[in-house]
Amino acid sequence: MTETQTPHSGAQTVEGLGFNTRAVHAGQEPDPVTGAVVGGIIQSSTFAQDGIGQLRNGYEYGRGGNPTRDSLQAQLAAVEHGKHAFSFSSGLAAEDAVIRALLRPGGHIVMGNDVYGGSYRLINRVLGPWGVEHSTADMSSLESIEAAARPETALFWVETPSNPMMKITDIAALADLAHSRGAKLLVDNTFASPYLQNPLDLGADIVVHSTTKYIGGHSDVIGGAVVMRDDALAEKIGFVQFAVGAVSGPMDAFLTTRGLKTLGLRMDRHCSNAQQIAQWLDGHSGVERVLYPGLAHHPGHELAARQMRGFGGMISVQFTGTVARSGAEVARAVAESTQLFTLAESLGGIESLMNYPSEMTHASVKGTELAVPENLIRLSVGIEDVADLVADLDRALGSALR
Structure with missing residues (x-):
């Protein structure tokens, strides 16, 4: 050239x-x-x-x-x-x-x-x-x-x-x-x-x-x-x-x-699955906060509805603690105990992934004003059957809160 x-x-x-x-x-x-x-x-x-x-x-x-x-x-x-x-x-x-x-x-x-x-x-x-x-x-x-x-x-x-x-x-x-x-x-x-x-x-x-x-x-x-x-x-x-x-x-x-070539088809399923999982998590006693723009109480919900055609397949979740474990310890326990959500970097694939940003994708900002809360995990919701994904999270969260 x-x-x-x-x-x-x-x-x-x-x-x-x-x-x-x-x-x-x-x-x-x-x-x-x-x-x-x-x-x-x-x-x-x-x-x-x-x-x-x-x-x-x-x-x-x-x-x-x-x-x-x-x-x-x-x-x-x-x-x-x-x-x-x-x-x-x-x-x-x-x-x-x-x-x-x-x-x-x-x-x-x-x-x-x-x-x-x-x-x-x-x-x-x-x-x-x-x-x-x-x-x-x-x-x-x-x-x-x-x-x-x-x-x-x-x-x-x-x-x-x-x-x-x-x-x-x-x-x-x-x-x-x-x-x-x-x-x-x-x-x-x-x-x-x-x-x-x-x-x-x-x-x-x-x-x-x-x-x-x-x-x-x-x-x-x-x-x-x-x-x-x-x-x-x-x-x-x-x-x-x-x-x-x-x-x-x-x-x-x-x-x-x-x-x-198949992005549109996949995104429809990512969005549908994520919406259902976000709503399930939002009602769980062990969850402090669900960050997903598809939830009506999300501060950006109305804006997202105007400038987006759907709310996406990404969810972040912050956990409450128990007598025995802090919220951060619960988050780590959940991240390390799911079976269908794979603990891995990256996102957006057909398979569901789970990430602990504080030590993984955002480790480079740890200790700065950009640091991610330690009680937070990030879910990349895949295209699997949503009932199976909810059951996987339910098992992991139940075990982490005991």
Whole structure:
């Protein structure tokens, strides 16, 4: 790829079609030679040229472009209602590229006070020494966000729902605030997925995903994505991706494409199961608090109902203590004794997972203002039969409270 070559960014869209149709068809054309309905995995590091500088369909070197990756990028752009999408080797690689494209030493980010621990580690410990500064805020409160902003704030960084405290941010209102200050709004849409929420439609400038999670959906691939509409922004991010090289490989792109085609079907089941489990937990005497936007008493319930099409498959739960055990000890006991909920990092797969964030996904923020309560566990509710999942939790919680 030359310095002047435009990166392949999946600009293809499927206008006027529904989500599931876009997910199945965007970027997916039958093979022109064999007619294969499922696109091939182009496992090639380089591409033949018909002459010096005469590229076939723009392909030169795998870091700059690959047909399998381009198919996924077209698919991602279509389901997020974007114009450009870039597929990365991980969600954190995608986040890193955005920051390096938009900020310079002295630049400032406002992000949530319960942001994913990996994002905080990247911004604080990797990019902080480079000169990128940050402040944290309660991203469910515009007043808190404004108080954290500075004249040099270039980027507002939000997860909604947030990980793991399940806070909901008014994307449209925050977009207005960011733009009034000459800044950009980035939304990490991993928890909601593009099936439930499209931040670009609400005014966000950039959407990022860990495609490892709901988009891939089968716990068998690592990846990330960045989606946007702005051409100049896409050129900057595309250049950073090409220059640094954190692209998804052909097999990873293929697996992610495979997963994305069934995202809508899976999310319907994730949402249905999570709603029923949240309601069951909400009435349990051993539970202190259930954090799930589908519950009417959740402080972000009405806002989530307006800007999302469903409430998602993620639930966080805080436990009360007993005479013999603290709430934190109950949480650990539950996390270590379920049979169907697997104790593991990550989320968004077809199987149910359980996580103890204080020592797992958010260990990097332990001891800081972003520390997760020790009596909290996070559930990634899968697509199993919900009665079996409730019975599993009932057994584990009953044992932990004895």
